[in-house]
Amino acid sequence: MGDPKKQRKKYETPRFPWRKDVLQEELKLLGQYGLRNKHELWRHKTFLSKTRGIARLLIGKPPEERAKMENELLLRLKKFGILPETAVLDNVLDLSIEDILERRLQTLVFRKNLAKTIYQARQLITHGHIAIGNRRVTVPSYLVSKEEEGQIGYAPQSALANATHPLRQAMAAVAKPPEIEQPRERKREKG
Numbered sequence: 001m002g003d004p005k006k007q008r009k010k011y012e013t014p015r016f017p018w019r020k021d022v023l024q025e026e027l028k029l030l031g032q033y034g035l036r037n038k039h040e041l042w043r044h045k046t047f048l049s050k051t052r053g054i055a056r057l058l059i060g061k062p063p064e065e066r067a068k069m070e071n072e073l074l075l076r077l078k079k080f081g082i083l084p085e086t087a088v089l090d091n092v093l094d095l096s097i098e099d100i101l102e103r104r105l106q107t108l109v110f111r112k113n114l115a116k117t118i119y120q121a122r123q124l125i126t127h128g129h130i131a132i133g134n135r136r137v138t139v140p141s142y143l144v145s146k147e148e149e150g151q152i153g154y155a156p157q158s159a160l161a162n163a164t165h166p167l168r169q170a171m172a173a174v175a176k177p178p179e180i181e182q183p184r185e186r187k188r189e190k191g
Contacts, residue, residue, distance in 0.1 A: 011042035012049070033101045034110075034118030040141055044100045051077070055092035081146040105130070106140035108152055113171060124160070131155035 014022055026038055035041050054073055058066040070089050077083040082099050083091055101107060106121050109130055115121035124130050125140045132144070133151040144152065154160040160167060 011039055011046045013042060029097065029101065032118075033104070034106055034122050034140075036122070036140075041097075043141070045097055048095060048097055048100055052093055052095065055089055058089060079145050079147075080143050081149065100143075103143050104140065105132075105137060105142040105144050105152070108144055108149060112152060114152070114154065116171060116174065129155055129158040129160045131158075 014026075016022060026041055029035065029041055030038065051073070054069075058070050058073070073092065074083065074087060074089065077092065078085055078087065080103055082095065082103055105125060106118065109115055109121040109125060110118045114130065115124050122140045126138055128136050128138055130137060131153060132148045134156065136155045136157070159165055162168070
């Protein structure tokens, strides 16, 4: 049967972990995107760093050598919606961590108003209430491709699939903008 593969770290830690500006920036991102801990943030930063490193290597190569690898890198990033369709290799160097965090399933569930908060989006995903197509996904950090983005919804087996569920009704009430009353004209009293 064989031994299971040894798990390895999928992230690199910051070079200067106790700098105040780094700590504040990480904390802001953790709250904004509802990340569980800094390891999740560091994993996405490592992905971005490796991608940008590959782009820098490709820029230094002659055009004949880099054509195939450049196309593969750009296709992968365009498939996930991290880069626009008209992007070139120089655009990879302009990417920020927010571009990647915006493509997480947790963020997209919140942006599509399937959850009230970013933290509730994480809870719904881990409890199995969210599906992409007919496939239930329980990983909040799953990077959603452009094709799958339109298929995000409540899982058919979930109680939330019923439109009369109290959470769904509360979401509908929040999504509806309140009606604005017309101001009444006041009669001025002279006196």
